[in-house]
Each structure stands twice: as C-alpha cells, then as structure tokens.
Amino acid sequence: xxxxxxxxxxxxxxxxxxxxxxxxxxxxxxxxxxxxxxxxxxxxxxxxxxxxxxxxxxxxxxxxxxxxxxxxxxxxxxxxxxxxxxxxxxxxxxxxxxxxxxxxxxxxxxxxxxxxxxxxxxxxxxxxxxxxxxxxxxxxxxxxxxxxxxxxxxxxxxxxxxxxxxxxxxxxxxxxxxxxxxxxxxxxxxxxxxxxxxxxxxxxxxxxxxxxxxxxx
Numbered sequence: 778x779x780x781x782x783x784x785x786x787x788x789x790x791x792x793x794x795x796x797x798x799x800x801x802x803x804x805x806x807x808x809x810x811x812x813x814x815x816x817x818x819x820x821x822x823x824x825x826x827x828x829x830x831x832x833x834x835x836x837x838x839x840x841x842x843x844x845x846x847x848x849x850x851x852x853x854x855x856x857x858x859x860x861x862x863x864x865x866x867x868x869x870x871x872x873x874x875x876x877x878x879x880x881x882x883x884x885x886x887x888x889x890x891x892x893x894x895x896x897x898x899x900x901x902x903x904x905x906x907x908x909x910x911x912x913x914x915x916x917x918x919x920x921x922x923x924x925x926x927x928x929x930x931x932x933x934x935x936x937x938x939x940x941x942x943x944x945x946x947x948x949x950x951x952x953x954x955x956x957x958x959x960x961x962x963x964x965x966x967x968x969x970x971x972x973x974x975x976x977x978x979x980x981x982x983x984x985x986x987x988x989x990x991x992x993x994x
Contacts, residue, residue: 779826781881784850785809786819787828790839791847795829799836848909853880855901855909856891862902863895869902869949870940903940904931904950904986919966919982923956927987928994934984943985946975953990 779787789808793800806816820837823829828843839847857876860883861867867875883891892898892907900906921927929952932943943949947970957974958967964979 778884779828779846782819783823783826783828784846784881786823787839787843787847788850788854790829790837790843791851795837795839796844796847799832799838801836805837849884850880851905851909852907853883853888855905855907856880856888856895857883858901858903859895859898860891863898868944870937870944872902873935873937900931900950902950903935904929916987917983918954918956918968918985918987919964919979921954921956921987923959926953926955926990928953928990929985930988931986932984933986939981939984942981946977947971947973948985953994954985954987 786805786809789805790800793804793808802813802816802820806813809816820829820831823843824831826842827840828846829837829839831837854876857879858869858872860879861872861875862869898907916927918927918929929948929950931950932940932948934940948954952970955969956966957969960966965976966979966982967974967976968982
C-alpha cells in the first residue's frame with residue numbers, strides 16, 4: 778500500500794490536472810506547500826514505482842497506474858466527506874480538511890463497508906460523483922440561459938469561505954436556481970434562489986454546476 782506521503786503527491790497531481798496535461802514541479806511544490814528539492818526527491822520514487830512520468834522542462838504526468846490510484850484516493854476523500862456530514866453531522870464547509878486525513882485510512886474492505894453504511898451515495902456533499910471517472914455536468918451557472926430553471930448539481934470550489942458564502946445565499950446541490958438578469962458589462966448575473974435575488978460575479982458562477990430542471994421536479 779502506498780505511503781500517505783505518496784498518496785498526497787498523487788492526489789495533488791490529479792487536482793492540478795496531471796491526468797490530462799503535464800504539471801510543472803513548481804506548481805506541484807506550491808500545491809503541497811513544500812520545497813522544490815523535496816518534490817525532486819519524491820518524483821524519483823514516483824517514477825520508479827510507475828506512478829508518474831517526468832520529463833525535465835516538460836513536466837509531470839500520471840501514468841495509468843497513477844491515474845487509478847488518484848481515482849481511488851478521490852473516491853475515499855468523497856466518502857470521508859459524506860461520512861463526516863451524514864453520520865458525524867459536520868457542515869459541508871468543514872469537512873474537506875478533515876477528509877484529507879481520513880481518506881488515507883479508509884481503504885480496502887473498510888472503504889466498501891463505509892460506502893454501504895452510507896447507503897451507497899452517488900456524490901459527496903459538494904456534488905462530486907463517487908465514480909471519479911464520470912464526466913462533469915454539462916453547464917455552469919454562468920452558462921445557464923436566462924429564465925431557464927435549473928438544479929445545482931455540483932460545487933467545484935471546496936474552500937470553507939466559499940461554501941459558507943453559498944450557504945448564506947441558499948445554494949447547495951439540489952437547489953433550484955434561475956438567472957434573471959445579466960449585466961451588460963462586468964460578467965455579473967442576478968439569480969433567483971428559493972425566491973431570493975442575489976447578484977454574483979462570473980468567478981463564483983463558473984464554480985457552480987447545474988442541469989436543466991426536468992418536468993415534474
């Protein structure tokens with residue numbers, strides 16, 4: 778079983794997009810908050826173990842083996858978040874950092890047991906699918922046509938401040954939203970959420986994924 782340190786590197790690479798593109802050592806060091814020499818040392822181990830490829834001046838990419846490990850880690854992270862919200866009662870803005878620690882001990886049969894005990898959830902509390910390989914929803918709130926009702930499916934940003942803000946304006950997975958107005962300049966939209974009107978910027982709206990509301994919902 779990979780060490781916790783190895784798993785943290787692989788998860789960081791996944792979050793930086795290393796399944797689709799090469800990631801620089803500088804970006805990886807910044808993501809993990811470690812010095813560049815530490816990254817260089819770990820990369821030798823990850824290459825040796827067949828988890829990544831590394832070409833100087835071109836970057837780091839996950840191999841198929843590394844991608845499979847990253848998918849497992851993300852699933853365990855999302856299960857940990859669901860465990861913390863559904864069974865422990867933590868709010869969705871407080872679970873990410875705790876789940877980063879818990880994900881390393883939920884493995885093997887324990888992972889399957891937790892999944893079953895939680896009722897086999899489809900997503901984490903932020904709407905990310907348990908099946909990490911699933912494609913993302915097809916539109917962000919910013920892309921939603923005006924006056925078209927939609928349901929929030931996923932929130933891409935998991936920082937506590939961002940999630941607390943969304944809670945204040947009533948947005949979470951399952952919430953019905955509608956764009957009621959677009960400012961002619963400045964990338965600002967006004968939305969209706971639960972009968973309340975809120976003005977938000979593009980930087981917020983592109984992190985909220987939605988699907989069209991279906992008849993009867």
